[in-house]
Amino acid sequence: MSVxxxxxxxxxxxxxxxxxxxxxxxxxxxxxxxxxxxxxMIEFRNILAEAKCLVFMRYSKGDDQMAACGQLGKPGAIPTPLIRVPEQFKLAVNV
Known part of the structure; x- marks a missing residue:
């Protein structure tokens, strides 16, 4: 996450x-x-807000118990695949 x-x-x-x-x-x-x-994250949010974007910072819950979004399950049981940028977004994100 950058400026x-x-x-x-x-x-x-x-x-x-x-x-x-x-x-x-x-x-x-x-x-x-x-x-x-x-x-x-605050810096990122402030840039978006200054540009008149409707932006909210949300805080995750459950991380301390490995129960946050995307973490449910037995840790290490299944290797996590790396997320790839969809083809249609590659130009937009300069990947």
């Missing part, structure tokens, strides 16, 4: 009535992703 990502998101949703929810990633074994810091 550049915030501006790309603003460009993507320009003119589209939408609500943007920012939710910190729930880490789990088998994932290469890590949560973004709260400070970085």
């Amino acid at each position: 550049d990502d915030a501006y790309r998101l603003i460009d993507l949703v320009q003119g589209i009535p939408c609500k943007i929810n920012l939710i910190q990633f729930n880490p789990h074994c088998g994932s290469l992703f890590r949560p973004t810091s709260t400070e970085k």
Whole structure:
């Protein structure tokens, strides 16, 4: 999550009535992703809000018990697949 990502998101949703929810990633074994810091999320949210986007920060619950969204199940039992960017979004996100 970067400042550049915030501006790309603003460009993507320009003119589209939408609500943007920012939710910190729930880490789990088998994932290469890590949560973004709260400070970085606030910076990201503020950029979107300044651009008149309707944006909310939501806080996850259940992470301390491996029961947050995307974490249910026996940790490590099934390898977690890496998420790939859909073809139609590759140009938008410069991947």
